[in-house]
Amino acid sequence: MLETVILIVFAMIGVSLLLNLWRLVVGPSIPDRILALDTMYINTIALIVLYGMNMGTSLYFEAALLIALLGFVSTVAVCKYLLRGDIIE
Amino acid sequence: MMEWVISFLLLLGGSLVLVGSIGLVKMPDFFMRLHGPTKATTLGMACLLFAAMAYYGFYGEGVSVKEVLISMFLLITAPISGYMLIKSAIHHRLDSIESTRGKDKIEED
Numbered sequence: 422m423l424e425t426v427i428l429i430v431f432a433m434i435g436v437s438l439l440l441n442l443w444r445l446v447v448g449p450s451i452p453d454r455i456l457a458l459d460t461m462y463i464n465t466i467a468l469i470v471l472y473g474m475n476m477g478t479s480l481y482f483e484a485a486l487l488i489a490l491l492g493f494v495s496t497v498a499v500c501k502y503l504l505r506g507d508i509i510e
Numbered sequence: 511m512m513e514w515v516i517s518f519l520l521l522l523g524g525s526l527v528l529v530g531s532i533g534l535v536k537m538p539d540f541f542m543r544l545h546g547p548t549k550a551t552t553l554g555m556a557c558l559l560f561a562a563m564a565y566y567g568f569y570g571e572g573v574s575v576k577e578v579l580i581s582m583f584l585l586i587t588a589p590i591s592g593y594m595l596i597k598s599a600i601h602h603r604l605d606s607i608e609s610t611r612g613k614d615k616i617e618e619d
Contacts, residue, residue, distance in 0.1 A: 426517040430524035430558075437531030444534050444543075452599045453540055459591055460534060460547040463555055466580065467527060470562050479566055482576040489580055493587040500594035504601050 427475050434471065438464050455499050462492035512568045519561035526554030539606040540599050548592040555584050 438461060445457035466485045473481035498508050533546025559581040567573040600616055 423513055423517060426520050430520050433524035433528045437528045440531040440535045450540060450599075450602065450604050452595055452602065452604065453543065455598075456540075456544060456547060456595055457534065459595070460531060460551055463547070463551055463584065464527060464531070466584070467523070467555055467558050470558060470580075474562055474565055477570065479570060479574055479576070482574070482580065486576055486580055486583075489583050489587075493583075493591060496591045497594055500591075500598045503598040504594075 424475075427471060431468070431471055431475075434464055434467050438468070451503060452500075455496060455503075459492065459496045462488055512564065516561050516564050516568075519557050519564065523554045523557030523561060526550050526557060528554075530554060539610060540604045541596070541606055541610050544592060544596060544599075548588055552584060552588040556581055559584075 441457045441461045441464065445454055445461070448454045448457055466488055469481050469485045469488070473479060473485075501508050527550070530546040530549070530551035533550060534543055537543040537546065559577050563573050563577045563581075566577070606613060
């Protein structure tokens with residue numbers, strides 16, 4: 422049963438990644454695009470964790486941790502650039 | 511029994527992630543679109559990581575510290591990035607629809 426459920430959740434997260442891509446392409450303003458990228462990296466972490474569960478190994482959690490760190494830092498850096506025109510003053 | 515719990519957590523997490531992304535696409539202006547990813551997607555990720563913790567604790571090599579680290583990190587950083595995004599949206603004076611409340615409370619800078 423668990424294999425079927427993992428496949429269904431794979432499909433759900435794939436659909437949500439496509440929706441985020443739509444917002445990233447269409448998005449009328451720059452904060453919309455940053456928000457879509459932020460959601461995309463969170464969904465990518467979900468995809469990597471699910472893939473690790475499907476393969477039965479916990480090796481992929483290190484990649485997920487790296488993506489979490491870099492995604493948060495890049496979101497804050499781009500927002501800071503939008504606010505101030507400079508990242509480190 | 512454990513398989514049912516893990517399946518329920520996985521399905522709940524996947525549905526919440528999907529609901530967050532649908533909200534990101536369907537909502538009319540940015541101030542409403544921010545709600546989906548900051549709330550629904552974060553809760554869905556927490557559910558998925560709890561399912562992974564239960565899976566590895568029950569079938570695999572035991573609960574490692576990495577799942578706990580990822581979920582703690584995501585739950586801490588989602589409000590901060592939401593705050594930065596709404597601050598930049600206010601700074602850029604984005605358009606909003608009529609029924610969005612609180613526009614008159616934004617101070618001029």
